[in-house]
Amino acid sequence: MRPPQHLHPETSSVSEGFDPALSVMAARPPIYPVSTYCFATAEAAAHHFEVALGKTAALPGEAASLIYARLNHPNAEMFEDALRSVERGAEAAAAFTSGMSAITTTLLTLLRPGQKVLYQRPVYGGTDHFFRHMLPEWNVQAIAVTDDGWEAALAAHAKELGMVYLETPANPTLQMVDLGELRAKLDRACPDRHVPLVVDNTFLGPVFQSPLEHGADAVLYSATKFLGGHSDLVAGALTTRDPEIVARVKTTRAFLGTICEPFTAWMLQRSMATLWLRMTKQSKNAAKLVPVISAHPAVERVHYPTLFAGEQARIYQKQCRAPGAMIAIELRGGSPAAFRFLDALKVVRLAVSLGGVESLATHPRSTTASEMSDEDLRISGVTEGLVRLSVGVEYWRDLAADLGQALDAVSTA
Ligand SMILES: Cc1ncc(COP(=O)(O)O)c(C=O)c1O
Numbered sequence: 001m002r003p004p005q006h007l008h009p010e011t012s013s014v015s016e017g018f019d020p021a022l023s024v025m026a027a028r029p030p031i032y033p034v035s036t037y038c039f040a041t042a043e044a045a046a047h048h049f050e051v052a053l054g055k056t057a058a059l060p061g062e063a064a065s066l067i068y069a070r071l072n073h074p075n076a077e078m079f080e081d082a083l084r085s086v087e088r089g090a091e092a093a094a095a096f097t098s099g100m101s102a103i104t105t106t107l108l109t110l111l112r113p114g115q116k117v118l119y120q121r122p123v124y125g126g127t128d129h130f131f132r133h134m135l136p137e138w139n140v141q142a143i144a145v146t147d148d149g150w151e152a153a154l155a156a157h158a159k160e161l162g163m164v165y166l167e168t169p170a171n172p173t174l175q176m177v178d179l180g181e182l183r184a185k186l187d188r189a190c191p192d193r194h195v196p197l198v199v200d201n202t203f204l205g206p207v208f209q210s211p212l213e214h215g216a217d218a219v220l221y222s223a224t225k226f227l228g229g230h231s232d233l234v235a236g237a238l239t240t241r242d243p244e245i246v247a248r249v250k251t252t253r254a255f256l257g258t259i260c261e262p263f264t265a266w267m268l269q270r271s272m273a274t275l276w277l278r279m280t281k282q283s284k285n286a287a288k289l290v291p292v293i294s295a296h297p298a299v300e301r302v303h304y305p306t307l308f309a310g311e312q313a314r315i316y317q318k319q320c321r322a323p324g325a326m327i328a329i330e331l332r333g334g335s336p337a338a339f340r341f342l343d344a345l346k347v348v349r350l351a352v353s354l355g356g357v358e359s360l361a362t363h364p365r366s367t368t369a370s371e372m373s374d375e376d377l378r379i380s381g382v383t384e385g386l387v388r389l390s391v392g393v394e395y396w397r398d399l400a401a402d403l404g405q406a407l408d409a410v411s412t413a
Pocket of ligand 1: 098099100101124126167171200202203221222223224225234235236353
């Protein structure tokens with residue numbers, strides 16, 4: 001692979017990671033649907049296995065050899081290079097079969113039995129399930145922290161702390177966390193060792209937020225969402241400042257078999273070329289829709305970064321480059337109002353995912369967040385009337401008209 005270049009991410013997202021000279025001078029990346037790779041000699045095979053297993057250091061200038069597609073393959077490598085090049089502060093990246101496998105493979109690599117994870121709620125429902133139902137089986141306790149409780153939680157659990165984990169903005173309420181401040185608090189609480197700060201950046205993506213520049217050690221993505229961007233694949237990704245973290249996680253990935261397969265990795269790389277275009281248009285669309293939605297009498301409150309006040313507004317200004325395409329709408333009248341609204345939509349589709357070119361809406365309380373405890377739902381502000389909207393690339397006035405008629409349907413019921 002070519003060495004990293006210092007191009008603007010809008011440029012590197014188009015071609016980074018792909019060298020035509022390595023692929024019959026093709027202008028765009030081909031797909032390598034190949035499970036196993038050949039060696040020139042038996043001695044070379046033995047050497048590459050020793051390098052892959054960490055028994056021998058690679059020779060100076062020697063690239064990691066392709067061996068078997070559960071370990072590595074060209075399409076994963078090309079996507080990883082492209083993602084690394086657009087994630088400010090990143091030195092390495094890894095691709096996975098899903099956002100959940102990116103999260104679980106990373107956490108199972110970095111955490112040890114007996115350790116604790118502090119996390120800010122809300123987190124995506126699948127992550128919440130992993131924290132509350134699966135990590136305890138491995139003797140890892142995940143403890144939810146509320147906004148103003150970090151100082152106390154860090155002091156109480158510093159000794160066994162293995163990781164701090166959060167989503168900012170969080171799914172589905174868009175609650176933000178000041179990463180720089182949290183990093184400083186974490187370092188004060190654990191002065192003798194570096195505890196990883198892991199951030200799920202799915203909602204704003206590398207286009208609008210760079211957690212590694214604010215003290216995060218690892219950034220996770222559901223690449224199913226904005227990175228893939230077309231609701232036609234399931235994948236995940238990890239980026240880090242320290243390549244050693246990605247190297248360790250890739251070893252776990254090889255044994256769990258959670259590497260993204262070639263066709264999906266190829267689609268992801270194809271999507272990277274339009275990431276800026278899509279996310280910029282989606283964010284602009286959302287920003288235009290927010291005043292229309294907020295003004296409707298059926299709406300109690302809209303959660304969107306440009307509407308934030310106080311501390312949340314300060315974090316948004318400091319940490320993000322644009323508000324993004326996710327809007328959380330609280331309707332008056334609880335679940336019945338939310339259901340009426342969702343059922344009345346005609347252009348916006350009713351589905352749980354987000355980040356695609358098409359606009360999607362969902363009711364988190366009865367779907368993705370339905371497993372959260374009542375206490376977590378209350379503290380996280382995931383109310384009965386909350387609807388999450390992922391804005392696509394459509395003409396915004398069509399979306400405004402659709403949302404308007406669906407909100408009218410709530411008011412007139
Ligand atoms: C913020 C966030 N993180 C992680 C995930 C899990 O990703 P995947 O569905 O690709 O496994 C999701 C899925 O909705 C998500 O919204």
